[in-house]
Structure formats: structure tokens, C-alpha cells
Amino acid sequence: MLNTISYLLSATLRMGTPIAYTALGGMTSERSGVNNIGLEGIMTASAFGAVVGSYLFQNAWMGILFAILIGVAISAVHSLVCITWGGTQGVSSMALVLLSTGISGVGLKALFNQQGNSPEVPSLPATTPLQGIPVVGDFLSKQSPFVYLLLLCLLATWFLFRHTRLGLRLITVGENPRAAETAGLSVHKLRYFGVLYSGVMGGLGGAMLSIGSMNMFQEGMVAGRGYLALGAVTMGRWNTWGVFGSAMFFGFFSALQLYLQSIQVPIPTEFIQMIPYLATVVVLAATADKGSAGIAGAGKPYTKYVRQR
Amino acid sequence: MNQPIIQLNNITKRFPGIVANDHISFEVERGSIHTLAGENGAGKSTLMNILYGLYQPDEGEILIDGRPVRFNSSKDSIACKIGMVHQHFMLIPKLTVAENIIVGQEPGSALKVDRRGAEERIRTLSETYGLRIDPARRVSELTVTEQQRVEILKILYREAEILIFDEPTAVLTPQEIDEFCRILLDLRANGKTILFISHKMAEVMKISDRITVIRLGRVVGTVEKDKTTVPELTRMMVGRDVSLERRDRRAFTGQSSLLELKNLRYSSAGVRKLNDISLTLRSGEILGVAGVDGNGQEELVQAVCGLIRPDGGQVLLKGRDITGESVRARKEAGLGLVPEDRHRDGLVMEFSVAQNLILGLHNHREFAKSGVWLDFPRIQENAGALREGFDIRCADVDAAAGTLSGGNQQKIIIAREASRDPDVFIAVQPTRGLDIGAMEFVQKTLLEQRDRGKGVLLFSLELDEILSLSDRIAVIFKGEIVDIVDAAGVKRQELGLMMLGSRAAAEEGREAHA
Numbered sequence: 001m002l003n004t005i006s007y008l009l010s011a012t013l014r015m016g017t018p019i020a021y022t023a024l025g026g027m028t029s030e031r032s033g034v035n036n037i038g039l040e041g042i043m044t045a046s047a048f049g050a051v052v053g054s055y056l057f058q059n060a061w062m063g064i065l066f067a068i069l070i071g072v073a074i075s076a077v078h079s080l081v082c083i084t085w086g087g088t089q090g091v092s093s094m095a096l097v098l099l100s101t102g103i104s105g106v107g108l109k110a111l112f113n114q115q116g117n118s119p120e121v122p123s124l125p126a127t128t129p130l131q132g133i134p135v136v137g138d139f140l141s142k143q144s145p146f147v148y149l150l151l152l153c154l155l156a157t158w159f160l161f162r163h164t165r166l167g168l169r170l171i172t173v174g175e176n177p178r179a180a181e182t183a184g185l186s187v188h189k190l191r192y193f194g195v196l197y198s199g200v201m202g203g204l205g206g207a208m209l210s211i212g213s214m215n216m217f218q219e220g221m222v223a224g225r226g227y228l229a230l231g232a233v234t235m236g237r238w239n240t241w242g243v244f245g246s247a248m249f250f251g252f253f254s255a256l257q258l259y260l261q262s263i264q265v266p267i268p269t270e271f272i273q274m275i276p277y278l279a280t281v282v283v284l285a286a287t288a289d290k291g292s293a294g295i296a297g298a299g300k301p302y303t304k305y306v307r308q309r
Numbered sequence: 310m311n312q313p314i315i316q317l318n319n320i321t322k323r324f325p326g327i328v329a330n331d332h333i334s335f336e337v338e339r340g341s342i343h344t345l346a347g348e349n350g351a352g353k354s355t356l357m358n359i360l361y362g363l364y365q366p367d368e369g370e371i372l373i374d375g376r377p378v379r380f381n382s383s384k385d386s387i388a389c390k391i392g393m394v395h396q397h398f399m400l401i402p403k404l405t406v407a408e409n410i411i412v413g414q415e416p417g418s419a420l421k422v423d424r425r426g427a428e429e430r431i432r433t434l435s436e437t438y439g440l441r442i443d444p445a446r447r448v449s450e451l452t453v454t455e456q457q458r459v460e461i462l463k464i465l466y467r468e469a470e471i472l473i474f475d476e477p478t479a480v481l482t483p484q485e486i487d488e489f490c491r492i493l494l495d496l497r498a499n500g501k502t503i504l505f506i507s508h509k510m511a512e513v514m515k516i517s518d519r520i521t522v523i524r525l526g527r528v529v530g531t532v533e534k535d536k537t538t539v540p541e542l543t544r545m546m547v548g549r550d551v552s553l554e555r556r557d558r559r560a561f562t563g564q565s566s567l568l569e570l571k572n573l574r575y576s577s578a579g580v581r582k583l584n585d586i587s588l589t590l591r592s593g594e595i596l597g598v599a600g601v602d603g604n605g606q607e608e609l610v611q612a613v614c615g616l617i618r619p620d621g622g623q624v625l626l627k628g629r630d631i632t633g634e635s636v637r638a639r640k641e642a643g644l645g646l647v648p649e650d651r652h653r654d655g656l657v658m659e660f661s662v663a664q665n666l667i668l669g670l671h672n673h674r675e676f677a678k679s680g681v682w683l684d685f686p687r688i689q690e691n692a693g694a695l696r697e698g699f700d701i702r703c704a705d706v707d708a709a710a711g712t713l714s715g716g717n718q719q720k721i722i723i724a725r726e727a728s729r730d731p732d733v734f735i736a737v738q739p740t741r742g743l744d745i746g747a748m749e750f751v752q753k754t755l756l757e758q759r760d761r762g763k764g765v766l767l768f769s770l771e772l773d774e775i776l777s778l779s780d781r782i783a784v785i786f787k788g789e790i791v792d793i794v795d796a797a798g799v800k801r802q803e804l805g806l807m808m809l810g811s812r813a814a815a816e817e818g819r820e821a822h823a
Contacts, residue, residue: 165415165422172401172412179399182363183413183463184384296401 006139008255013147014213015258016251018043018205020150022229023247024157025201027238029075031161032194033174033187033297034082035089036075038096039202040226046071046206048104051217052111054121063121063211064204071203072196074100079195083188086301097226105219116219123215146204146212153201158240170194174295177302187302205229224277231280235287238295246283253279312375314339314471314502315360320369322355326704329355331526332369337471337519342493342503344517347546348744350702350714352526353506354396357473360504361393362386373471392464393473398456402449407431409448410463434465439495454485461492472496473504478512479742490516508546508744510539522546547746565627567592567764568613568733573622575608575788582608583619584788590733590764595755597767597779597796601808605788606768607649610737613766614646615639627732640669645731647722647739649768651715655722658711662703663692665710666725691728699724700750716747723754734758737768752778772804786810 022039029036036042046067053059053066074096081087112118124145131141161167173180173190180187209225210217228250235249236242253276260272313336322330329352337343345353358364360371362380370377373389380386383393400409407428416430417423431444440458448456457477464472474493478486493503493516507513513520514534521531522545529545568590575583582605590596600606611617613624615636624632626642634642648654656665667676667688676691677683692706701720703713710718719739726734736755740748755765755778769775775782775796782799784791784807791807 163421165417165419168404168408168412168415168422171404175401175403176399179401180412182361182383182393182395182399184382184387185413 008259010142011255011258012248012252013143015254016248017147017150018208019225019229019232019250020244020247021205021208022202022226023232023243024153025198026229027233027243028157029194029198030233030295030298031174031238032170032191033177033295034191034195035299036078036093036195036198037090037230038078038093039229040222041097041100042071042074042199042202043206043222043226044104045074045100046203047210047221048107048217050207050211051118051121054211058122060122060124060211064207067207068200068203071199075195075199079192082301083191089299118217120215123211144212146208154244161240174297177297228280231284235283250276250280311339313337314374316372318370320359320366322359322364322366328526333528335521335528335531337502337504339502340497340500341518342497342505342516344505344507344513344520346508346513346520346542347523348508348746349716351523353523354475357475357506361391361473387467390468390470392467392469394460394477396475396479398460400448400456400459404448406442406446406448406459407444409459410466414467431462434462438465453480471502475506478507478509486512510542514539524548543745565592567627569625571623573612573619575612575617575619582788583612586790588783590766592764593759593762594780595759595765595767595778597775597782598785599772599775599782599804599808600785602770604785606785610735610768613735643732645726645729645734647726647736649737651718651722656710656718659709661707662710662721663688663706665721666692666695668725695724695728716743719743719747719751723751727754732763734763734765736765738770740774772801784808
């Protein structure tokens with residue numbers, strides 16, 4: 001029994017963490033008024049970037065740095081298209097997803113001369129310094145440092161929106177960019193911040209997949225988690241804790257799926273693998289339209305007063 | 310004489326196809342209420358947006374306290390102690406009053422906004438200026454007047470000395486306007502300089518010290534309030550004499566009934582909205598429906614147009630029962646509607662003027678070959694003709710409807726509906742928010758419809774409008790028709806009492822006229 005719980009908990013953390021990172025980033029971007037449906041692409045590219053960094057320096061922490069840089073680079077493209085040039089956010093996002101899939105595939109071939117997956121690289125599967133803690137030390141030390149880093153990011157994001165000047169301004173540009181402009185704020189700069197933040201977080205989410213829970217990159221390893229993260233943003237009603245909880249909710253169903261497979265219940269695997277996605281559909285349908293909590297200004301490009309008419 | 314606080318010298322601003330401001334020059338004295346009057350589209354808002362740094366002028370200079378300034382964004386103008394309350398409020402409903410006020414100039418450190426300190430300061434400010442508001446409340450819970458107070462506090466918080474108000478009274482009821490005027494006078498008493506944009510003569514005359522009138526982007530003149538009159542100002546604004554007084558009306562000869570409502574009943578969420586309403590609209594008359602807002606007018610319009618299905622009763626158009634028919638079938642059968650909310654129900658703001666002019670007519674053979682392929686040359690031609698005929702002022706018929714002024718947007722709707730040549734014209738608050746010129750045009754169009762033997766059902770909250778246009782007046786109260794009276798003999802006071810549900814007044818009125 002205790003084993004089962006411990007297994008489920010640790011699998012939930014493992015499966016939920018990448019989604020949670022990305023979802024927190026997505027939430028920040030959306031609250032600033034830019035939808036980033038391209039998170040899937042950011043995760044893919046940075047999962048690959050993490051492996052490259054880790055491989056080149058033979059150090060997994062450098063992998064994380066690489067992943068963040070890649071995430072920022074890709075979201076910078078998205079920002080340029082959507083914010084500076086006022087492009088359609090959905091189209092730009094889709095382009096990012098395709099671009100990232102392409103980059104990682106070509107990159108595998110070019111760097112490692114391999115197809116489908118990369119060689120094994122240094123990874124961060126466990127947090128050994130925590131071993132010394134009595135009772136729970138064993139469990140805690142088996143979790144990836146990514147899990148602990150996530151808790152820091154979670155607090156930082158919460159603090160950002162709850163207390164800081166920047167957070168209040170981000171909310172303002174997201175809800176009513178015109179109001180922000182008339183209050184003397186730069187809509188574009190603030191939105192750049194929101195999108196780049198989602199790049200950092202998506203980068204961490206991608207890195208967790210390749211060098212946190214595994215030690216290599218596989219094509220298709222993101223498997224829709226970027227979209228699940230978007231679902232978590234909506235389900236969590238653009239609230240930091242809600243978004244985190246939703247991501248972990250998805251993580252739990254993924255864990256449950258893994259568990260059911262491991263104890264070999266007499267149901268075809270394909271059906272068991274559907275569980276997290278089915279749960280998503282059910283919950284999204286059930287929580288839809290409970291009050292209009294959406295972000296008023298999200299998804300619309302903003303042209304300054306000056307350029308209007 | 311003191312140094313003027315603001316001097317505008319030859320400000321010129323051009324937009325593609327239009328000169329919004331053409332060498333505008335005037336001065337504003339410190340501590341005065343200076344009104345900028347002019348019709349919609351005259352360039353008042355553009356000028357104020359320039360003064361607030363949202364637009365940059367193509368030519369000319371602005372002097373504040375005698376020093377030339379150049380604003381690249383509202384940040385610069387805020388630094389010069391200029392604040393602006395926009396016509397459409399710049400508030401975020403989700404945030405609190407305090408958060409809305411402080412954003413951009415938050416007290417405390419970057420890491421920790423001092424919300425409590427902010428609320429304290431806002432409380433002090435609101436007491437100083439008599440703008441009662443609880444800074445901890447969410448803006449979504451506030452009424453329109455309260456939201457306006459938040460906007461004013463927002464600029465006072467930024468220590469503005471010059472306060473610009475862009476048509477602040479457009480969203481207020483008459484009582485609220487009185488209250489608002491008092492606030493402006495209080496602000497002036499506190500030494501603030503106020504630039505007030507309006508085209509409503511009553512309030513302009515009530516509070517201004519000086520008035521600058523602009524028309525078609527140019528200054529017509531600046532006058533002292535004490536040395537001018539309403540007719541003179543109106544003439545300056547419109548460029549000719551305007552009369553919105555009672556008009557001659559032809560006695561209607563009691564011809565065939567065009568629209569007949571029989572015992573209409575409708576309830577929503579257990580509340581009876583329409584209670585046994587019966588009305589007859591004859592050809593060649595304007596039947597005004599007077600009443601305090603929210604007494605069933607909205608539901609009545611919807612029931613006639615087919616947007617709601619009544620629980621009982623009948624709607625007859627030219628003798629035919631259309632109670633069960635669709636909106637489209639009704640319009641095809643000869644119903645025209647000028648809706649109350651032109652943005653929501655009358656136009657697609659992103660569509661061009663030409664497209665808006667054929668909304669609902671897009672599948673008519675006239676504009677669509679075989680009813681399928683849009684005939685663009687014909688659509689353009691139609692737009693050109695209606696633009697001319699209805700004096701729709703736009704740079705181009707391909708311009709988005711949203712870029713036009715309110716009056717011109719309304720003209721698009723009127724032009725479209727009139728071009729269908731309906732037998733029954735339903736006009737709901739057709740002149741709300743319009744300037745005098747556009748108002749006159751709309752009213753003239755309705756009278757023309759009547760004179761051509763059509764029927765007009767006019768809904769308005771403005772008693773003056775009802776009185777000056779209608780042949781007969783139906784008074785609605787709590788979903789019932791209190792009485793229908795002949796407009797020629799009725800007194801304002803009687804109507805006012807009936808609008809509050811007094812049947813006694815109705816009876817009395819009837820006896821008096823019998």
C-alpha cells in the first residue's frame with residue numbers, strides 16, 4: 001500500500017512537473033495578453049537543446065541553461081511576430097511547433113548522426129543531497145532537482161502576480177492594453193516579458209522531459225504535453241495555484257496510467273493510455289464557462305494609438 | 310494677464326484622407342473650465358489625444374506654462390501634470406479600485422507594491438475632492454458614475470493640474486450629470502484647470518468659463534460663456550441655424566393599420582415583462598413609446614422583431630400574423646429596425662461601410678448574382694449612393710465602420726434600413742449619443758418616412774424627442790400601456806406622471822382633452 005502511494009506520488013511529480021513548468025509560463029504569457037499555443041514547440045526544441053548542452057559540456061546543468069536559451073530564442077520569434085509585427089498568434093504558434101519538430105529532427109542527424117533518439121547524456125534523475133533527511137529522505141532524494149526547482153518557480157510566479165509592480169502591470173496590459181498605454185506603460189515591452197517568461201518556463205519543462213525523467217532525447221517525446229499545459233492554464237483559471245494544481249492533476253492521471261500498466265490490469269494498454277487525455281476532456285468540459293474568467297485582451301495584437309486609423 | 314497654462318499653436322494632424330486638426334490655436338487660462346465644443350468628428354478627441362501624448366501632431370507646438378513641450382507618449386504628458394478621462398473608461402474590472410488607480414505609478418518597491426499605503430492615499434484624495442469610493446472594491450462591482458470617479462481619482466493620484474474630460478457626460482443620466490458638474494466645479498475651486506469636451510449645450514452653458522468651438526478640424530472661435538448664447542454656439546458648431554423644436558405634423562388620416570400588436574404577453578425568469586400589450590400603428594404616423602428605461606421597451610422591440618417569442622398574443626404586419634415568423638421573414642415582409650445598441654446589434658464594426666450597408670441584403674438578387682455571388686461593383690455603387698444621400702462622412706466606403714464617429718455609424722444603419730423601404734420603421738433611441746447635426750438628420754429621416762405613408766414606432770427615453778416627433782404617444786409602465794394620447798394636446802407634466810404609472814393622470818389628461 002505504502003509502496004503504491006509512494007510510486008503514484010513520485011510518478012505524479014515526474015509526469016506533472018514538465019506540464020506545470022510550461023503551464024505556469026503559458027499562464028504568464030496569456031495574462032500579459034499573448035496566447036502561446038506554440039508551447040508544444042518550445043518544449044520540443046528545448047528538450048533537444050537540453051540534451052545538446054548536456055552532451056557538449058558533459059554537465060546536465062549546462063543542459064538546463066541550453067534549454068532555457070532555446071526556449072527564450074523561440075519565444076522571441078513568437079514575440080517579434082505577434083507583438084512587434086502584430087501577426088496572428090495562432091498561426092505563429094503553429095509555425096513554432098513545426099519549426100521545433102524540424103530543428104530537433106535535423107539536429108539529431110547533424111550532431112549525433114542518429115535518427116529517432118539521441119545518445120545517452122548526463123541527466124538529473126535524483127537529488128542526492130536530500131538523502132540525509134530522516135524518514136522521507138529516501139523518497140525526496142529520488143526526485144529530480146527539476147521538481148524542487150519547480151517549487152521555486154511556482155513561488156516566484158505567485159509572488160510576481162501577487163505582489164510585484166511588474167505583475168500588476170502585466171495584468172493591466174493583458175486585460176486592457178489601451179488602459180495600460182494611457183497610464184504611461186509600454187504594452188510591447190510588458191508583453192515581450194510575458195512571452196519570454198513562457199519561453200524560460202517552457203524550456204525548463206522541455207528539459208525535464210529529456211534530462212530530468214530520462215537521459216536522452218526522443219523524437220515525439222513531448223507527445224502533446226504542451227497542449228495539456230494550455231489545458232491546465234484554462235482549467236486553473238489563470239490562477240497560479242489553480243494552474244499548478246491542474247498540471248499535477250494531469251500528472252496524476254498519467255501516473256495512474258503508468259501504474260495500471262505496470263500491474264498488468266486486463267485492459268488493452270491503448271485504452272489505459274487514453275486515461276490522462278480523457279480526464280482532460282472531461283474536466284475541461286465540466287469546468288468550462290464557469291464565469292468569464294478569461295483574459296479580456298488576450299489573443300489580440302495591439303497597435304499603439306499613434307498608428308491607429 | 311496671467312500666463313496661460315496651455316497654449317496650442319497651429320496644431321495640425323492629418324490622417325489618411327482627412328485633416329483631423331487644421332492649424333488649431335487657442336489658449337487655456339489656469340484654474341478655469343474651458344470647453345471644447347463641436348460636432349462628432351470635428352476633431353475634438355484627436356486634439357485632446359495630441360495634448361495627452363497619444364498622437365503626435367504633424368505641425369504646430371504645445372506650450373505648457375509658456376514652455377514648449379513635445380510628448381512622445383502619455384508618460385511625457387503625465388510628467389507635465391496632464392491627466393485625461395477617456396470617453397471609454399480605461400479600467401480593468403477584475404482589479405480593485407486602488408490597483409486601477411496606481412498601476413504605472415505604484416507606491417512601494419518594485420518587488421512589493423504597497424497596496425495598503427495606496428488605499429490610504431486614495432481614501433485621503435477621495436475625501437479631499439468629495440469623490441466617495443472604497444478603494445478596496447473591485448471595479449466590476451461599480452456603477453458607471455463610480456467608475457468615472459475612479460478615472461478622475463486616477464489622474465488626481467498622478468497629481469495632474471490639467472484635467473481633460475472627453476465627453477464625460479455621454480454615459481450619464483441627467484441626475485448624474487448634475488452631480489458630475491458639481492465635481493468639476495469642486496475641482497476648479499481646488500485650483501485645477503479643466504478641459505471639457507462636450508456637445509451638449511445645457512451643461513456647456515452651466516459650467517464653462519470659456520468655450521472654444523471647432524468644426525471640421527478648425528477653430529471657429531473662442532468665446533466667453535457670459536457673452537454668448539445657445540443659439541450662437543449651435544450655429545458656430547453646425548455652421549447654420551438648427552431647430553429641434555416641435556415640428557408641424559400633418560394630421561394623420563387614420564389609414565390602414567400597418568402594425569398591430571394584440572395582447573402581447575411575455576415573462577422572463579418569472580418576471581412579467583410585457584403584460585397584455587395592444588397597440589396599432591397606422592400608416593403615415595409616428596407612434597412614440599415613452600417610458601422610464603426598463604419598463605418593457607426592450608422586450609417589446611424584441612417581440613416585434615422576432616428576437617423573443619411572446620408567451621401569448623399576436624403581432625400582425627399589414628394584417629398578416631407574423632407572430633411565429635423568423636427575424637428575416639419579418640424584415641423581408643417590411644419591418645425596418647434601428648436598434649438601441651448600434652455597436653452590438655446594428656453594425657459589424659470590423660466590416661467596411663459598404664459591407665455594413667448591405668447587411669441582411671447580401672442574398673438579395675440586387676447584390677448577389679443568382680443569390681450566391683456577391684456583386685461587388687453593385688455593392689460599391691449602392692454604398693456610394695447611400696453615402697451621398699445620407700451624408701455619411703467617411704474617408705472611403707471601404708473604411709471599417711468602427712473608425713467612423715457615432716453619428717456617422719448611426720447614419721449607416723438608418724441608410725441601410727431606409728434603403729429596404731420598409732413599411733414599418735422601428736427606431737429605438739435613434740439619436741442617443743449623437744451631436745446636434747446628426748440628431749437633426751436622423752429625426753428628419755424619420756419624419757420623411759412618415760410623410761411617405763410609412764409607420765414609425767419610436768422608442769425614446771428623451772421626452773423632448775418623443776414630444777417633437779410623435780403624432781401619438783403610448784406610455785409604457787411595468788410592461789403595460791398606461792394610455793395612448795394624442796401628442797398635440799398632451800402636456801409634459803402629464804406624460805411624466807403617466808410614465809410613473811399614474812393612471813389618474815392619464816384619466817385626467819383624457820378628460821381635459823375630451
